[in-house]
Amino acid sequence: MAVVMLFGAPVGAATSMGGGSVAFPFLVLVFHRSAAIGRDFAVAVQSIGMTSAFIFLYCRRVPLQARLLFWNLVGAGLGLLAGTYWMAPRVDDVMVKLLFAGLWMSFGLLLIGKNREFSRLDSHTPMRTSLAIRFGLTIGVAGGVAAALIGGGLDMLTYAALLLMFRYDLKIAIPHAVSSMGIASVMANGLHFGFGHVSNEVLFSWMAAAPVALLAAPMGTLVLTVVPRVRMVYAVATLCMIQFCWTLYQLHPSRNGWLWVASVLCAALGAFWLMFQYGRRRSRAFTYAAAAADTLGLLQESD
Numbered sequence: 001m002a003v004v005m006l007f008g009a010p011v012g013a014a015t016s017m018g019g020g021s022v023a024f025p026f027l028v029l030v031f032h033r034s035a036a037i038g039r040d041f042a043v044a045v046q047s048i049g050m051t052s053a054f055i056f057l058y059c060r061r062v063p064l065q066a067r068l069l070f071w072n073l074v075g076a077g078l079g080l081l082a083g084t085y086w087m088a089p090r091v092d093d094v095m096v097k098l099l100f101a102g103l104w105m106s107f108g109l110l111l112i113g114k115n116r117e118f119s120r121l122d123s124h125t126p127m128r129t130s131l132a133i134r135f136g137l138t139i140g141v142a143g144g145v146a147a148a149l150i151g152g153g154l155d156m157l158t159y160a161a162l163l164l165m166f167r168y169d170l171k172i173a174i175p176h177a178v179s180s181m182g183i184a185s186v187m188a189n190g191l192h193f194g195f196g197h198v199s200n201e202v203l204f205s206w207m208a209a210a211p212v213a214l215l216a217a218p219m220g221t222l223v224l225t226v227v228p229r230v231r232m233v234y235a236v237a238t239l240c241m242i243q244f245c246w247t248l249y250q251l252h253p254s255r256n257g258w259l260w261v262a263s264v265l266c267a268a269l270g271a272f273w274l275m276f277q278y279g280r281r282r283s284r285a286f287t288y289a290a291a292a293a294d295t296l297g298l299l300q301e302s303d
Contacts, residue, residue, distance in 0.1 A: 001026075001209045005045055009213040012046070013053040013220030015174070015236045018181050019213055020046050020152040021104060025243045028097055029250055035096035035150070037202055039088075040192055042151025044206040047189040049213030050155075050182030056218035062175045068127050069180055071136025072143075076154055076184040079144020084191055088148050094251055095260055100150040101247035102264030107156050108240025110272050114163070115233045121167050135161070143180075147188055155181035164275035167283055 001023065008022030020042025027038040057064070091099075111118075127135070139157050146153025159177035162168040168176075192198050253261065 001041070001045075001205045002212045005049065005209040005213045006216055009045075009049040009216035010220035011236065013050065013178055013217040015220075015233065017104075017107075017236060018042070018046050018152045018155045018178075018185075019049045019217065020150075020185075021156075023209075024100055024151050025247070028100075029243070029246055033201075035093045035100075036088075037199065039096070039149065039151040040198055040202045041205055041209075043147065043185050043188045043192065044198070044202060045209050045213050046152070046181060046185035048206075048210045049217035050178055051186055052182075052214045053217040053220065054179040054182040057175045057179060063124070063172060064176055064179060065127055065132065065172070067129055067132040068136045069176060069183075071133050072140040072154070072158060072180045073183055073187070075137040075140020075142075076144035076147070076180070077140075077187055078137075079141040079146075079154075080148050080184065080188050080191060081144075082141075083145040083148025084188070084197075087145060091149060094253070094257060096149055097247060097251060098253060098257055098261050099264055101244045102261050103146070103150070103153065103156070103268055104240045105244035106265055106268035106272065107160070108237040108244070109269065110160060111233050111237040111240075114276075115237070118163050118170060118233075121163060122169050124169060124172060127166070135165075140180075140184075144184065147181075147184060152181065154184050160272060161275055163279075164272060165279040165282070167279055 004023060004026045005019055008019040008026075011017065011022055012019035023045055024038040024042045027033045027041060028035060139161050140154065143154025143157045146157070155177040158180050159173050162173040162176060163170070248261070251257070
């Protein structure tokens with residue numbers, strides 16, 4: 001797992017997917033561990049790696065949406081509590097693995113479909129407090145529940161929403177997603193350790209991989225300054241699709257499993273589509289408002 005995180009931690013920090021998105025499929029597909037072990041290790045290692053990346057970003061004075069980050073974490077705390085103690089014990093192990101595969105497959109399709117458009121976004125406008133509260137709590141709760149089930153998801157949902165709904169620059173969206181997942185992982189790790197839900201296998205794997213993640217994750221934030229973002233995102237999308245096909249091949253899902261995967265894909269892609277439509281309407285409204293303001297200014301000058 002230390003070798004896995006040597007690759008996974010930089011990828012997670014550079015693409016907003018989190019190191020757990022690499023650790024989870026390796027544990028459950030390569031080492032054939034349960035979804036619970038994959039989830040617990042993903043959260044544990046991200047609490048070191050992504051928090052290290054967050055500290056690195058803070059020291060470099062990378063701009064973050066502070067209000068949004070705060071409400072993101074409030075919602076994530078609620079989602080983690082509900083997901084850890086109410087939902088996770090009731091969801092079948094195979095269904096959790098298929099949930100992970102389906103969510104990351106939908107994310108890969110989103111990246112392929114909108115990658116070039118995302119690379120051209122340049123919005124840096126601070127978010128209003130009321131909007132930050134509503135948006136932060138909603139995404140935080142959904143991402144917290146996902147993290148309680150599969151060890152990640154808050155970063156992916158935050159990243160997608162910031163790009164699709166608010167057209168934020170990648171230089172803001174990725175650091176914000178990394179920061180929110182890093183701090184939320186610390187919260188989730190505290191829940192697991194505090195209530196004794198961490199097995200010896202997860203603990204020893206975490207002890208081996210944590211030093212690697214601590215140093216490797218900040219390297220991911222530097223990768224974006226060297227490797228073109230379009231190529232990096234396409235590579236990550238390809239990995240999402242490979243793990244999806246690999247999961248289906250290994251698990252041989254039943255009819256209910258196929259229905260579950262199809263439901264996850266449709267729900268995730270439908271949510272992304274609604275976010276995109278909201279963002280397009282919002283962008284048009286701002287464009288019309290700016291045009292009207294320019295026209296009014298010209299009329300006042302002519303008078």
